[in-house]
Amino acid sequence: MTDHVFYRNLKKQYKEVSHGEGIYLYDTDGNRYIDAASGAAVSNLGHAHPKVIRAMEEQARKVAFSHLSRWTSPAIRELASLTATLAPGTLNKLYLVSGGSEATESALKMARQYYLERDGAASPKHRIISRWKSFHGNTIGALSMTGDKRRQKYMPLLLDFPHIPQCYCYRCPFSCQPETCGVECAHALETAIKEAGPENVAAFIAETVVGAACGALVPHRDYFKIIRQICDRYDILYIDDEVMAGFGRTGRIFAIDEWDVIPDLICAAKGMSAGYSPLGGVIAKDKIYDTFKNGSGSFVHGHTYGGNPLSAAVAAAVVKVLIEEDLAANARTVGAYLLQNLREKLLPFAYVGDVRGIGLMQGVELIKNKATKEPFPAGAGIAEKLTITLMKHGVIVYPGTGNADGENGDQFLLAPPLILTHSQADELADRMVAAFAEFEAVAKT
Ligand code: PLP
DSSP states (O other), X not given: OOOOOOOSSTTXXXXXXXXXXXXXXXXXXXXXXXXXXXXXXXXXXXXXXXXXXXXXXXXXXHOSOOOTTTXXXXXXXXXXXXXXXXXXXXXXEEEEESSHHHHHHHHHHHHHHHHHHHHOTTOOOOXXXXXXXXXXXXXXXXXXXXXXXXXXXXXXXXXXXXEEOOOOGGGOTTOOOGGGOOOHHHHHHHHHHHHHOGGGEEEEEEESSBOXXXXXXXXXXXXXXXXXXXXXXXXXXXXXXXXXXXXXXXXXXXXXXXXXXXXXXXXXXXXXXXXXXXXXXXXXXXXXXXXXXXXXXXXXOOOTTTTOHHHHHHHHHHHHHHHHTTHHHHXXXXXXXXXXXXXHHHXXXXXXXXXXXXXXXXXXXXXXXXXXXXXXXXXXXXXXXXXXXXXXXXXXXXXXXXXXXXXXXXXXXXXXXXXXXXXXXXXXXXXXXXXXXXXXXXXXX
């Protein structure tokens, strides 16, 4: 049969998924895989969770869609109130969209409009500072904030937003060692603000833990405190992109709680509805909401499916399961156990440079030379090849990033469902070790 699907990668062979159960996915040939990527760090409750399916069914019977221009719903209000209870500080207002890029785009526009409402139409504050080796989404605004190779071919279309170096300790952009680290990567924000002119800058955006662009980079314990202080000093909003790290993945409901810092806006998606229905959101501080309310009275934005009752009911059910089953705590303990196991078993391989992460958000960096940290050649596709070997061993990881800019090793991300047990973590580690051993011969060539 002719296949009419316009695939993302037109040269790749795609597996056909049959069904999922818990942490496992099955293909239509009957093979079973550990979904150690949760799709794309999405399926945080695993597959086919009965409570979420029930909530979805119940809501679909009542009403699946009504538009936010006129309607709210009990499901939307319940989700917003759950989010307000869980989010830190006065982040009490939830703006709903349908995914991560829509969330970061919305935050960008919210930051811009906040200063227009507060300071008047002449406010020049519009630029958003972000970081290299980051990912904030694929739409043009989100891609302008993104700092990895995905943006290169669209450069003429992108907004002129400044980027600062990443908090990449394994390859510190400031050549620091842990003992000499002065968290220069955080202080770099101040330099960038001065260069852009604080009067022109609306916000700084950062992933709490870097995901897709650079394999689970966990910032220094002082990083976000310094960021918060700098943002306050120059009257700039701090946008925390928790599209991947939020809703339990790092061992906290919101990853930023690990740093005990309160952002102005939090972007969420993925784990918030755990893949059962597309959903994203921006959680805003009261001061931002009140500025809009007391100003023009509206946020000039919106996407058709944002805030549909079906996705909201699904997300409310997901969040309740997350709390009832204490899955953030599980991610913390099983994540720490898995990370230690993987460090012990994978770091001895000559081509494994770094195994890092927090909770169940972990990354592996592959390198050609351990002593010099020399990466594999750009275009060798080592991470992609290894992910295929891992699949042969029944493990799906988040597709690796190659070394297109020549500045880092190939990497991939591990983000299993937060329901992972200790024995499943053992099964995952054993399968990975077998795949890594088989791959040794390829890595040497
Ligand atoms: N922000 C972060 C941190 C992400 O990891 C992603 C997706 O991986 C996005 C934004 C974009 O989300 P989406 O793919 O749902 O548009």
